Amino acid sequence: MNRTWLFDLDNTLHHATPHIFPHINRSMTEYIERHLVVEPGEASRIRQEYWVRYGATLLGLTRHHGTNPDHFLRETHQFPDLERMVVFERPVIHALRRLPGRKIIFSNAPRHYTEAILDITGLGACFDAIYSVENVRYQPKPMRAGFRALLQAERLDPRRCIMVEDSLANLVTAKKFGMKTVWVSTSYRKSPSVDVKIASVVQLPGRCGQL
Numbered sequence: 001m002n003r004t005w006l007f008d009l010d011n012t013l014h015h016a017t018p019h020i021f022p023h024i025n026r027s028m029t030e031y032i033e034r035h036l037v038v039e040p041g042e043a044s045r046i047r048q049e050y051w052v053r054y055g056a057t058l059l060g061l062t063r064h065h066g067t068n069p070d071h072f073l074r075e076t077h078q079f080p081d082l083e084r085m086v087v088f089e090r091p092v093i094h095a096l097r098r099l100p101g102r103k104i105i106f107s108n109a110p111r112h113y114t115e116a117i118l119d120i121t122g123l124g125a126c127f128d129a130i131y132s133v134e135n136v137r138y139q140p141k142p143m144r145a146g147f148r149a150l151l152q153a154e155r156l157d158p159r160r161c162i163m164v165e166d167s168l169a170n171l172v173t174a175k176k177f178g179m180k181t182v183w184v185s186t187s188y189r190k191s192p193s194v195d196v197k198i199a200s201v202v203q204l205p206g207r208c209g210q211l
Contacts, residue, residue, distance in 0.1 A: 002101060004154070004161050006174075007127075008141075009107040009114055011166040012184045013201060014121055015087035023085065027076040028057055036065060055169060056108050056140035058133070069138045073110035088121045091202045096126040098205040105130045106150055106163075108140040129154065141170040147177055162211055164201065168193065180211045 010016035025047065032043035050060025061067035079085060096103060103126060107114050111132040118124035133139075135153075136146035151158055163174035164182040168191055171181040175193040183194040184201060196207050 002160065004101055004156055005099060005103045006106045006150070006161055006163045006179075007103060007201075008163075008165040008167065008170065008184075009105055009109060009117060012164060013088075013092060013123060014117060018087050019085035020079075020082075023079065024076060027078070031072060031076050032061070035067065054140075055142045055167075056133070058108075058138065059140060059143070062138065070134075073133070074112075077110050077113040079113075079116075082116055083120050086117065086120050089200065089202060090122075092200070093122060093126060095202045095205050096123070099208065102128045104128060104150070104154065105132075106141070107131070108133050110134065141165075141167070142173040144173055144176070147173060151177070164204070182207075182211070 007013060010020070028047050029040065029043045032038065032046050033040055036043070036046070038046070046060070047057050050057045054060050054063075058067075058069055058072055061072060062069055105114060105118070105127050109132055111130070111134050114130060114132045115124070118127070118130070131150045136149040139145035139149065141147070150156070158177035158179050162180040162182060163171060164184060165171050165174070166184045168183060168185070168189070171183055171191070172193045174181050181193060181195050182204065183191070183197045184199070185197060186199050196210050198204060198207060
């Protein structure tokens with residue numbers, strides 16, 4: 001059976017928590033401060049609330065404040081030295097090459113950032129297509145509309161797709177579409193929405209038999 005792999009980017013294919021996510025969080029908080037004219041503490045609360053409620057701060061800002069999504073993404077994903085901030089295991093590339101089937105990036109991040117990460121890590125050659133948040137009409141995971149946009153554009157049967165993610169909420173949506181799911185996590189938590197759990201994508205080829 002021909003299968004298509006849908007890969008998240010941040011904290012799935014590389015480690016964004018050490019340097020990149022703190023920088024993005026600061027940038028988003030500062031953006032909210034400037035554009036909603038609120039104090040830093042309130043800006044941080046709004047950022048976090050929308051992330052928890054919608055899965056992406058962007059969605060809350062566009063829904064409740066009319067924020068221009070392109071402007072927000074451009075302003076909050078600027079990095080003085082992105083290459084030094086990336087934490088990446090090169091064996092991930094070899095693992096991806098061992099996986100049979102098409103591979104697609106499905107990220108809530110903006111296009112320019114996604115392409116920069118793929119270029120810095122050398123991961124770009126491993127993927128057949130890239131779907132950033134712009135490509136799914138700013139309907140980020142875990143929203144069903146974003147998944148549906150990708151599936152329709154690529155003419156994919158979700159039952160022949162495998163979603164690889166660090167976010168459990170996003171895998172819950174993927175499972176509702178009928179996809180197989182791989183959770184990249186060191187958590188001890190279990191979920192009926194997860195078919196396979198791995199600590200790193202490096203382990204994925206050895207677990208394909210369970211999918």
